[in-house]
Amino acid sequence: MLITNALMLRRLGANTLPDQLDALSDALVSRFNSDVAPELLSRLPTETLPTAARNLSAFRSRVSALIEYSLINLLAGFFKSGDAPELHVTHNVTNQFGDFFIRNSDWVPELRLDVKTLHDESAEASARFDLPIGEVSPHDDYLLYVSWQWSTIRHDDTTLMIPALLGALFIPAIEVAKERDLRQVLAGGSFDSDGIALAQSGNKDSNFGKVNRLVHATRRDADDLSPRVKKLLRMIDIQERADELGQADRATLTAAGVATSDMPSPEVTASTDEA
Numbered sequence: 001m002l003i004t005n006a007l008m009l010r011r012l013g014a015n016t017l018p019d020q021l022d023a024l025s026d027a028l029v030s031r032f033n034s035d036v037a038p039e040l041l042s043r044l045p046t047e048t049l050p051t052a053a054r055n056l057s058a059f060r061s062r063v064s065a066l067i068e069y070s071l072i073n074l075l076a077g078f079f080k081s082g083d084a085p086e087l088h089v090t091h092n093v094t095n096q097f098g099d100f101f102i103r104n105s106d107w108v109p110e111l112r113l114d115v116k117t118l119h120d121e122s123a124e125a126s127a128r129f130d131l132p133i134g135e136v137s138p139h140d141d142y143l144l145y146v147s148w149q150w151s152t153i154r155h156d157d158t159t160l161m162i163p164a165l166l167g168a169l170f171i172p173a174i175e176v177a178k179e180r181d182l183r184q185v186l187a188g189g190s191f192d193s194d195g196i197a198l199a200q201s202g203n204k205d206s207n208f209g210k211v212n213r214l215v216h217a218t219r220r221d222a223d224d225l226s227p228r229v230k231k232l233l234r235m236i237d238i239q240e241r242a243d244e245l246g247q248a249d250r251a252t253l254t255a256a257g258v259a260t261s262d263m264p265s266p267e268v269t270a271s272t273d274e275a
Helices: 002-012 017-022 025-040 053-081 173-186 227-240 242-255
Strands: 088-091 100-103 109-119 141-155 158-172
Touching: 002 017, 017 158, 025 053, 025 141, 025 158, 053 088, 053 100, 053 109, 053 141, 053 158, 109 227, 141 173, 141 227, 158 173, 158 227, 173 227
Parallel strands: 109 141
Antiparallel strands: 088 100, 100 109, 141 158
16 A cells, blocks of 8 residues: 555655655566566667668667557556555556556546657667656656666567667656756757747757756766655666676666666676677
8 A cells, every 4th residue: 555655645745756766676677687588678789770770770660669559557466466456457548647657546647657768879869858847747747767678588488689678767757857958058949939949049959858958967976866866867867878797787887776676587687799
């Protein structure tokens, strides 16, 4: 009942919900890497990937979408078999923020969550969060950041490639939105009357909300920077070095407070594939 209680208390000033959600991260990462990815998202090392930039980008987006769907289904299973069977997790089939909703027993949405996948070769272009702050619900909207890279595993006596998760982090969307908008102003940008970000030129800012443009350089070590945003920065920094560091850097992610998991086999290694 911990999640259920946190949902009820979040509007009363006792917001333990971020910590309760983050407590699920380790299990999500572990189950994805050990069960879901090997069984449903694996390929042989000899199966080639696209090389043309346009095709590669579309392929990477498809893999990221499959990761998102898998995590949503895993979370639904955790609630049903755990301490919150009265909660429902549904994909977003409406025209509003979020990839999925957590609904109460009456099917009313309690939380809207958006999954942001970070791949080691496309982090700058991916995971954009540009929802105007006026449309963010402080109590109800969350982001789930997950980092991944292609890795080699042994599964059922076969060498396979999987999109292995390196880490996961739940964070209230309002915390990211506030820091993102502050960065926009500090960088010389502005907003129009509808909350749309404008570059210094006065034109729409096409880079607004990109994952590497959420926190201004002068704010990275600020005392009032949200602890969860600090974790996100460390997650991004480590993800960008994932190819160089490989799986050995899971310890660094753990030390940063980002949920990680052991891979399905001790023989897992970072891949050098061009995806």
